[in-house]
Amino acid sequence: MKSLAELGLTARGGAEAQITGLTVDSREVKPGYLFAALPGARVHGGEFIQYALRMKAAAILTDAKGAEIAAKELAGSDAALIVAQDPRATLAQAASLWFGAHSATVVAVTGTNGKTSVTTFCRQIWEELDLPGVNLGTTGVEGAWNHPLKHTTPEPITLHRVLAEAAQNGITHVAMEASSHGLDQRRLDGVILAAAGFSNFSQDHLDYHETFEAYFDAKMGLFRRVLSEDGVAVINLDDPKGPEVAAICTARGQEVIGVGRHPDARLRLTGQRFDATGQDLLFEWQGRARQTRLDLLGGFQADNVLLAAALVIAAGADAADVFDTLQYLTTVRGRMELAATRESGAAVFVDYAHTPDAIETALKAMRPHVLGRIVVIVGAGGDRDVGKRPLMGAAAARNADTVIVTDDNPRSEDPAAIRSAVMAGALNAGGTQSISEVGDRAEAILRGIDMLGAGDALLIAGKGHETGQTVGDTVLPFDDVEQASVAVAALEGWV
Ligand SMILES: CC(=O)N[C@H]1[C@@H](OP(=O)(O)OP(=O)(O)OC[C@H]2O[C@@H](n3ccc(=O)[nH]c3=O)[C@H](O)[C@@H]2O)O[C@H](CO)[C@@H](O)[C@@H]1O[C@H](C)C(=O)N[C@@H](C)C(=O)N[C@H](CCC(=O)O)C(=O)O
Ligand SMILES: Nc1ncnc2c1ncn2[C@@H]1O[C@H](COP(=O)(O)OP(=O)(O)OP(=O)(O)O)[C@@H](O)[C@H]1O
Numbered sequence: 001m002k003s004l005a006e007l008g009l010t011a012r013g014g015a016e017a018q019i020t021g022l023t024v025d026s027r028e029v030k031p032g033y034l035f036a037a038l039p040g041a042r043v044h045g046g047e048f049i050q051y052a053l054r055m056k057a058a059a060i061l062t063d064a065k066g067a068e069i070a071a072k073e074l075a076g077s078d079a080a081l082i083v084a085q086d087p088r089a090t091l092a093q094a095a096s097l098w099f100g101a102h103s104a105t106v107v108a109v110t111g112t113n114g115k116t117s118v119t120t121f122c123r124q125i126w127e128e129l130d131l132p133g134v135n136l137g138t139t140g141v142e143g144a145w146n147h148p149l150k151h152t153t154p155e156p157i158t159l160h161r162v163l164a165e166a167a168q169n170g171i172t173h174v175a176m177e178a179s180s181h182g183l184d185q186r187r188l189d190g191v192i193l194a195a196a197g198f199s200n201f202s203q204d205h206l207d208y209h210e211t212f213e214a215y216f217d218a219k220m221g222l223f224r225r226v227l228s229e230d231g232v233a234v235i236n237l238d239d240p241k242g243p244e245v246a247a248i249c250t251a252r253g254q255e256v257i258g259v260g261r262h263p264d265a266r267l268r269l270t271g272q273r274f275d276a277t278g279q280d281l282l283f284e285w286q287g288r289a290r291q292t293r294l295d296l297l298g299g300f301q302a303d304n305v306l307l308a309a310a311l312v313i314a315a316g317a318d319a320a321d322v323f324d325t326l327q328y329l330t331t332v333r334g335r336m337e338l339a340a341t342r343e344s345g346a347a348v349f350v351d352y353a354h355t356p357d358a359i360e361t362a363l364k365a366m367r368p369h370v371l372g373r374i375v376v377i378v379g380a381g382g383d384r385d386v387g388k389r390p391l392m393g394a395a396a397a398r399n400a401d402t403v404i405v406t407d408d409n410p411r412s413e414d415p416a417a418i419r420s421a422v423m424a425g426a427l428n429a430g431g432t433q434s435i436s437e438v439g440d441r442a443e444a445i446l447r448g449i450d451m452l453g454a455g456d457a458l459l460i461a462g463k464g465h466e467t468g469q470t471v472g473d474t475v476l477p478f479d480d481v482e483q484a485s486v487a488v489a490a491l492e493g494w495v
């Protein structure tokens with residue numbers, strides 16, 4: 001139990017309330033709880049204050065609108081009322097005080113693509129340095145302690161609970177993903193960061209943010225609000241937005257470590273050579289040259305690895321020790337993951353590319369590793385940014401030799417309509433010889449693999465580590481890696 005004062009809250013009435021728990025969902029209220037009635041995308045949480053009071057909530061945190069919606073019920077109740085201008089921000093601070101301690105070293109990464117990869121590499125580097133660490137994001141909590149998560153950046157009550165539990169489990173180092181939704185909804189407020197990273201910026205999530213400016217501003221919340229003035233900002237200077245992000249951080253007085261091929265980068269990539277199983281890197285740290293092997297496919301993974309290395313250094317590790325670990329880094333689940341190989345040697349990769357930029361990057365990154373043709377299977381998610389669909393199709397057509405358009409989590413939408421938007425982009429882009437549409441994802445994978453000759457490769461894009469296909473409200477079991485193995489086994493006559 002904690003008092004409102006211990007949670008940093010000032011109430012109208014009921015100030016002596018002792019809080020037994022926090023929730024944003026009225027259906028979870030128990031006697032003595034603080035119910036945060038938040039303005040939502042579909043409904044205002046104020047609508048549920050009446051129910052929360054009936055369940056004996058001891059305190060209600062909301063905004064002026066929520067207090068107005070439930071004015072009658074609140075007037076007749078002795079529960080404490082906290083009216084905040086931004087109740088999400090207030091809730092995040094209260095949640096951090098409720099759960100108390102979190103791991104000593106926390107870093108966060110934002111960017112359109114690469115967050116899961118960078119945070120996973122941070123955790124792998126810490127593990128190599130014998131520091132108990134986890135990465136926390138789209139793939140859940142992974143590392144010395146594992147835990148599934150519903151969101152890339154969990155809402156603050158879950159986030160602070162997970163951070164506290166990680167600390168209790170002996171985890172001293174955490175690398176977390178900061179999604180633009182999470183930043184916009186203040187889910188990370190109250191997390192104390194040693195360092196924050198920026199990977200890149202391109203189109204996604206315009207269904208939510210509406211404009212590029214709003215999307216970029218949401219991401220900048222990591223550096224403008226969550227990371228304190230004495231934190232270190234690690235910025236990919238090769239992204240067109242990188243120098244602007246660095247300027248924002250410098251203006252706040254934060255130390256900036258630039259990463260990339262850019263001449264101003266403190267951790268600077270100076271050479272890259274590819275082969276069938278990975279790449280060799282030449283780089284400089286503060287002007288001193290180093291070399292490492294990376295058993296990872298895709299040039300972009302070098303950008304992610306260097307960003308992760310700089311974050312780990314920024315958070316206190318010795319640079320030379322960090323660079324010694326890079327040769328041991330392993331593939332991130334569902335990111336350029338080798339899923340199956342045909343008897344001819346043709347390879348099948350699964351990758352989480354689900355934005356136009358990621359599709360282009362992933363396909364371009366495959367070229368130097370592949371002798372023959374590249375086939376890509378691509379689809380776009382339902383109930384998500386509709387503008388990116390033709391751009392994803394076009395990126396596939398411009399960068400692969402053969403494109404198969406299929407379904408990827410149609411959710412509440414008509415799958416054929418989503419596919420036709422992706423197809424339109426592919427057909428208008430020019431370039432690729434063969435573009436076809438196969439709605440059923442398993443059949444698309446089978447057909448894609450059947451097309452492969454010696455030296456060819458297939459990229460199954462969009463679902464990466466996902467284990468389900470969401471159709472309507474139903475999640476059907478579906479795993480691209482598993483489907484690829486099944487298809488190869490069937491085509492080779494192994495079963
Ligand atoms: C658009 C969005 O981000 N919505 C999030 C938001 O929901 P909301 O506030 O809009 O929900 P709402 O349905 O309008 O309800 C309003 C309020 O009433 C409450 N309520 C509702 C019903 C009820 O009976 N009782 C009750 O108290 C709700 O708990 C909520 O607080 O706040 C909720 C609680 O914090 C989140 O669970 C929810 O995430 C939804 C499920 C979601 O799908 N979000 C995705 C888009 C998301 O956040 N993705 C990002 C990025 C992924 C990426 O980078 O690819 C992520 O970090 O995962
Ligand atoms: N540095 C990068 N630049 C461009 N594309 C990248 C980069 N890193 C990864 N990608 C592409 O983006 C896909 C998603 O990568 P990752 O999961 O690391 O990003 P993310 O930002 O965590 O995405 P999400 O938050 O949607 O899960 C990869 O499968 C790859 O195709």
Ligand SMILES: N[C@H](CCC[C@H](N)C(=O)O)C(=O)O
Pocket residue numbers: 354380381382384408409462463466
């Ligand atoms: N977390 C992201 C990933 C989407 C991946 C893709 N499989 C899709 O369903 O669009 C989102 O919700 O936009």
